[in-house]
Amino acid sequence: MSAEHNKTIVLRYYQEFDKGDLDQVEDMLAPNFVGYFPGISEPLAPEAFKQFALMFRSAFPDIRHNFEEVIVEGDKVVTRGTFTGTHQGKLQGLPPTGKHVTVSFIHIDRIIDGQIMEHWGQADMVGMLQQLGVIPLPVWQILKIGAIALTILCLIGSWVLLKT
Numbered sequence: 001m002s003a004e005h006n007k008t009i010v011l012r013y014y015q016e017f018d019k020g021d022l023d024q025v026e027d028m029l030a031p032n033f034v035g036y037f038p039g040i041s042e043p044l045a046p047e048a049f050k051q052f053a054l055m056f057r058s059a060f061p062d063i064r065h066n067f068e069e070v071i072v073e074g075d076k077v078v079t080r081g082t083f084t085g086t087h088q089g090k091l092q093g094l095p096p097t098g099k100h101v102t103v104s105f106i107h108i109d110r111i112i113d114g115q116i117m118e119h120w121g122q123a124d125m126v127g128m129l130q131q132l133g134v135i136p137l138p139v140w141q142i143l144k145i146g147a148i149a150l151t152i153l154c155l156i157g158s159w160v161l162l163k164t
Contacts, residue, residue, distance in 0.1 A: 003072040006111040010077040013109070013116060014065045020057055026050055030115040037121050049119075055092065060085030060101075080106045083123075087132055094134060101131040 016024040035044040044052060057063065063085035071078040082104050087097045105123040109116050129135040
């Protein structure tokens with residue numbers, strides 16, 4: 001398969017996933033597909049991967065992948081970007097928060113005979129949990145937000161004094 005064909009397969013995979021057509025997504029996976037994710041001790045076979053995808057799609061039914069880079073080298077396609085979505089369903093025991101998230105990711109997919117054989121997924125899950133309010137912001141971010149707020153208040157105060 002050509003590099004361009006492999007790229008088309010991977011981008012179509014994400015397009016179908018975003019539309020929620022998980023049957024189409026499943027058809028794009030090789031029968032002996034495996035998926036690797038941080039924090040999951042064993043690679044996911046097709047059925048376990050499908051269950052993972054169903055859980056994620058139900059948690060973020062409006063998910064959209066946005067790509068900043070797509071790099072193809074041989075049988076591998078690397079995608080880098082963000083996904084956005086609104087937390088509307090249960091996410092591994094976490095009840096829906098209704099909050100919108102933007103999460104950066106880097107994925108590598110290996111294509112064999114026109115199907116995705118392997119998937120490696122890395123996403124900023126800590127950032128996502130912070131956006132959902134599950135993990136508090138680090139102190140430096142709180143201080144940064146405070147400094148910005150103080151600067152804005154000083155600017156408003158200066159503007160008010162100049163007007164009087």
